[in-house]
Amino acid sequence: MPATCEQPLTLHKEKVLALKDAIELLSGKWKFCILLNLYNYGTLRFKDLQETSVGITPKVLSKELQELEENQLITRTVNNTKPVTVSYALTPHATEIQPVINALVEFGLKHRMKIKGTSS
Amino acid sequence: MPATCEQPLTLHKEKVLALKDAIELLSGKWKFCILLNLYNYGTLRFKDLQETSVGITPKVLSKELQELEENQLITRTVNNTKPVTVSYALTPHATEIQPVINALVEFGLKHRMKIKGTSS
DNA sequence: ATAGTCGCTTTCCTAAAGGTAACGGATAAC
DNA sequence: GTTATCCGTTACCTTTAGGAAAGCGACTAT
Numbered sequence: 327m328p329a330t331c332e333q334p335l336t337l338h339k340e341k342v343l344a345l346k347d348a349i350e351l352l353s354g355k356w357k358f359c360i361l362l363n364l365y366n367y368g369t370l371r372f373k374d375l376q377e378t379s380v381g382i383t384p385k386v387l388s389k390e391l392q393e394l395e396e397n398q399l400i401t402r403t404v405n406n407t408k409p410v411t412v413s414y415a416l417t418p419h420a421t422e423i424q425p426v427i428n429a430l431v432e433f434g435l436k437h438r439m440k441i442k443g444t445s446s
Numbered sequence: 447m448p449a450t451c452e453q454p455l456t457l458h459k460e461k462v463l464a465l466k467d468a469i470e471l472l473s474g475k476w477k478f479c480i481l482l483n484l485y486n487y488g489t490l491r492f493k494d495l496q497e498t499s500v501g502i503t504p505k506v507l508s509k510e511l512q513e514l515e516e517n518q519l520i521t522r523t524v525n526n527t528k529p530v531t532v533s534y535a536l537t538p539h540a541t542e543i544q545p546v547i548n549a550l551v552e553f554g555l556k557h558r559m560k561i562k563g564t565s566s
Numbered sequence: 567a568t569a570g571t572c573g574c575t576t577t578c579c580t581a582a583a584g585g586t587a588a589c590g591g592a593t594a595a596c
Numbered sequence: 597g598t599t600a601t602c603c604g605t606t607a608c609c610t611t612t613a614g615g616a617a618a619g620c621g622a623c624t625a626t
Contacts, residue, residue: 338486342500344554345482345547351557352550353473354583362465366458372603380462386584388604397561409593409602419560422553427465429545430472434464436542437471441517474613492573506614508574529572529623 351397352423356382356390361420362427364400369415399423471517472543476502476510481540482547484520489535519543 352358356379363378364370370378376387391414394400399420403413472478476499483498484490490498496507511534514520519540523533 333486340555341486341551342479342482342498344551344558345478346554347558348550348554349475349478353475355469355473356584358465358469359462362462366453366461373601376603378462383585383587384604385586385606389584397557404603407602409600410591412603419557422556423549425549426546426553429543429549430468431461431464433542433546434466434468435460437517437539438464438467440539476614493571496573501615503615503617504574505576505616509614524573527572529570530574530621532573 348426352426354390356386357394358427358430360387360390360394361399361416361423362431364414364416364420365424365427369413371411371413375414468546472546474510476506477514478547478550480507480510480514481519481536481543482551484534484536484540485544485547489533491531491533495534 359379359382360375363375367374367378372384372387372391375391376382376384379387382390391400391402395402398417400414401417403415405411405413479499479502480495483495487494487498492504492507492511495511496502496504499507502510511520511522515522518537520534520536523535525531525533
């Protein structure tokens, strides 16, 4: 039905499925933010993530971290420190998301200028 | 607090804000999918989008399109055809999102192989 | 006049996301 | 023994996203 079709239909459908997988995994208010902080700082403890992801509550942070770990995007390491601390870090597999985040950040910056300049 | 800091704090905070803006705008189950279809086909009518975004209901599609239009990512054009048709197309500003979608698709493909190969 | 297409809108509902607040065990400092 | 830190968990609640089903106005074809 569409007027133009730039690529085979099957290839396009595969892309749609892959996109839906990625969305199912990463959508929500916090996951990208958590990952960005880990990209920037390398390794962060629970409390660090609570502070850098401004506004998140411990309950939600805990849940997001579990989901990211289940999907092998981060690792969880318990350190035997004085009060127990837990370190979170990215897995190699998570580096595949870095281009996504970079692109999102860049779009966000441009969109800010575009929209907030227009509607004022 | 974080162990390593690869860039100035202010720059990082700006990135976090831009990322949150982008997430607020694009998160959800359908927006990326709609945009991908428009990238692929160039221009689509309401019903085309309903078919290519498999599973979406007219109500939700309508809402998503309105939000995308409000944010100047797509244009809405009413054609004076026999039964009324409406064409949706991307704005130049929307091309900024293409890298995001490409990166998401690529991640989705790799993640499929990684996870579904592992857990079987 | 009946039935179909297209682009929605409306109503109703459920499930999930996410927030608030308080508490828990472990350990350590005062 | 009281307080504090760290990493959560639990219980409860509100908000939002999103799905199901039906209808509607304009037009067309039979």
